[in-house]
Amino acid sequence: MQTIILNNKPRLVSCASIAGKKENDGNMSEFFDAIILDGRYGKKSWEEAESEMQKDAAFMVLHKTENKPEDISFIFGGDLLNQCMGTSFGITKLNIPFFGIYGACSTFCEGLILASMCVDGGYGKKVMCTSSSHFCSSERQFRFPLEYGGQRAPAAQWTVTAAGAALVSDSGGDISITAVTPGKVIDLGISDASNMGAAMAPAAIDTIKTHFKDRGLKNNYFDMVVTGDLGKFGYSIAKEKLKEEGVDLSNRFYDCGAMIYKEEQDAHAGGSGCGCCASVFSGYIFDMLKQGKIDRVLLVATGALMSTTSAYQGNSIPSVAHAVSIERVRK
Amino acid sequence: MTYLWAFLIGGAICSIGQILIDKTMLTPARILVMYVVLGVILGSFGVYEKLIDFAGAGATVPLTGFGNVLAKGVKEAVDKDGIVGIFTGGLTASSGGICAAILFGYLGALFARSKEK
Amino acid sequence: MNMSKKQYKKYVKTKVTKSPLFKNMIKAYITGGIICTAGQLLNDSYLYFGFAEEQAGTLTSITLVFLSAFLTSIGIYDKIAKHAGAGTLVPITGFANAVVSPAIEFKDEGYVLGVAANIFKIAGPVITYGVIASVVSGLIYYALG
Known part of the structure; x- marks a missing residue:
């Protein structure tokens, strides 16, 4: 069977999100934990800004759940950039054992699956997953420079500038x-x-x-x-x-x-x-x-x-x- | 009168490009390559000069005009220098535009940063 | 899903909204036309100030390239191009935009490996194929002449 039933019911304890300016102008603005109004987030490149967002999302989850980095068994994280640099450069500061994952835009669920399986199997008590994307870092890697004058097709999509983090744990709360x-x-x-x-x-x-x-x-x-x-x-x-x-x-x-x-x-x-x-x-x-x-x-x-x-x-x-x-x- | 023709012909050449953007999966770079090569072909047959005669900038400003400059340049260089002209003609004739693009591109990079959308 | 690749492609085509071709063509026509008319105005001005015909043509190109580079640098060219499409792509200003925009974008990677190495990332093919086509045309001209 392709589906895995998690008998020990690992809990999804907490989530945090941080998003950009365009996202703040959208339908979800009131639900984000934090907004960055400057896309560079005070950093010198778009990539570093994305890393910073992901780091901050992870810290927000730690803060919300009153955990310290050393309480976390490991972290599954990923993003769209080459060699997952958006994640690894941000996660460095957390000092938590790290698995880099790539599933393009499916990364967040890939992380949730791996994290919940680890907790269900008893290999970790608290496992975090994070992922992020940034419009500007994606454009320059996958499409065109930002100042390039191109036209988007009606079916084209806009890369979201945001990061999210979630904590899966063996206990806590009633969401599983x-x-x-x-x-x-x-x-x-x-x-x-x-x-x-x-x-x-x-x-x-x-x-x-x-x-x-x-x-x-x-x-x-x-x-x-x-x-x-x-x-x-x-x-x-x-x-x-x-x-x-x-x-x-x-x-x-x-x-x-x-x-x-x-x-x-x-x-x-x-x-x-x-x-x-x-x-x-x-x-x-x-x-x-x-x-x-x-x-x-x-x-x-x-x-x-x-x-x-x-x-x-x-x-x-x-x-x-x-x-x-x-x-x-x-x- | 030249101004009207420049507008009409220049606009027409551009809107053909729009058909290519919307109706084919061609990337902008491929469309520009097609325009330049077409300009070289029409230029080397001397057809493009006739278009320039009545449309003026309407024919020189689109990238086909850039192709025509390359073709015209190579012709003149071959007339003057023989076989060496095959190598020098195209780039010599188009050097002004290319040099300007490199220079202003570099200056742009010195003073500007990419902006969020 | 029980669909072959061919069937699925066909099905997708029926689901996706198409670009408004006619509207886009009009917008491209007008912007492209305006840029060309501006070119004509520049050209005539240079002639008026006593430049020879060839020089006036080159100066017109250089001026248009400069204007495009300026508008690209201050972040306006792409906003016009979003509506104008081929109207800002096909004129020489589009070529300039294709040179300037990667130069600015890859500044983060430094002035040698970033700016200089990427400056022709988009427009390079235009010069490559233009030059090759000119050599072929020169070769034929030489052989026939």
């Missing part, structure tokens, strides 16, 4: 990670880098379907099924195809990328990047869980696994989606 479904890499031949939502939708569909099937769940089991960053078009593809294949989620289905910006913010199909799912979950969704407005969430972060090299070499975009089931349990 109950099951996880690591996704398979799926490639349905989409090679248009300005339509990543369409490239990722098949992976999201496969993982969601598998999760429901493996656990034998009814379509209305979750209050929210939230994909990471499919964007407007990828979201509507996933919604329609899931319905066709028997998983009709109707108004329980959401997408972080489609939610984060307002229509007039000119983000085209919506947000993307590791920071998108990380900040929207750590901010908005976790807040709803904590307040008791919802009890069951399936978080499905999606990642487009292309590189600039693979794109230049004419390859299509392989994608992955990881699902994490987060539910309220009895204390």
Whole structure:
């Protein structure tokens, strides 16, 4: 079975998020823990600013849970930059054993899966996961210089400037990670880098379907099924195809990328990047869980696994989606 | 009158580029390469000069005009220097624009930083 | 999902909104037209001030490159280009923007490996193919002449 049931019910104790100016102008502003109004965050490069954000998100989680860095067994973190420099350069200051992970925009769920499995298996008492993305550092690595005069396609997505961190622990609170479904890499031949939502939708569909099937769940089991960053078009593809294949989620289905910006913010199909799912979950969704407005969430972060090299070499975009089931349990 | 033609022809050459952007998956760099090479081809047949005669800057300012400068330059250099001109003509004729781009690009980098969007 | 790659590509095409081609073409036409008209004005001014025809042409190019570099440096060129599309891409100002923007962007990596090494990252192919095409055309001209 692809889905792993976590019998010891590791707890998702706390989350923190930090986001940029454009995100603050969007729909989620009231849920972020902190906002950086200067994209460079007082640092000398965009990359260093991203590292700083991720470090701060991690420290905020420590602060919220009254933990010291030495209380944390290890940390799973990743971002979009080459060799995960956004993470490793920020995490240095924490002095916590570190696993760097790469799942493109699915990194946050990849981290949650690994962290909850570690805690469930008894290999760590408190495990943290972090991820981040920064519009400016991503643009210069994957697309064009910021001052370059280009036009974005309607299906193009806007890399979210944000970082999120979460702490998984063997006890504390009543919000638990109950099951996880690591996704398979799926490639349905989409090679248009300005339509990543369409490239990722098949992976999201496969993982969601598998999760429901493996656990034998009814379509209305979750209050929210939230994909990471499919964007407007990828979201509507996933919604329609899931319905066709028997998983009709109707108004329980959401997408972080489609939610984060307002229509007039000119983000085209919506947000993307590791920071998108990380900040929207750590901010908005976790807040709803904590307040008791919802009890069951399936978080499905999606990642487009292309590189600039693979794109230049004419390859299509392989994608992955990881699902994490987060539910309220009895204390 | 030249001004009207410059506007009409220049605009037309640009809006063809827009079709390429919206209708094909060509990257901007590929579109610019196509324009320059097309300019060299039309220039070496002497066709482009005729367009310049009535459209003026409407034909010289788009990148096809840059291609035409390369083609014209190589022709003149071959006439003057023979076989050596094949090598020197193109870059000599276009050196003003290229040098300006390098110089102002460098100066831009000295004084400006990339800005957040 | 029971779909072949071909079927999926076709299906995706039906789901995604297309760029408003006609509107974009009009915007490109107008901006491109204005830049060319400005070029004509510059050219005529240089002629008026007594420059020879060839020199006036070169000076026009240099001035347009300067203006584009300036607007790029202060962060305005990309804001115009977002609407103008090919209208700001195809004129020589677009070439200049393609040279200046990576020079500014890669400043963080230093003046040699950053600015200088990346300055032709986008516009390099234009010069490469332009020069190669000119050599081919020169070769043919030489052989026939």
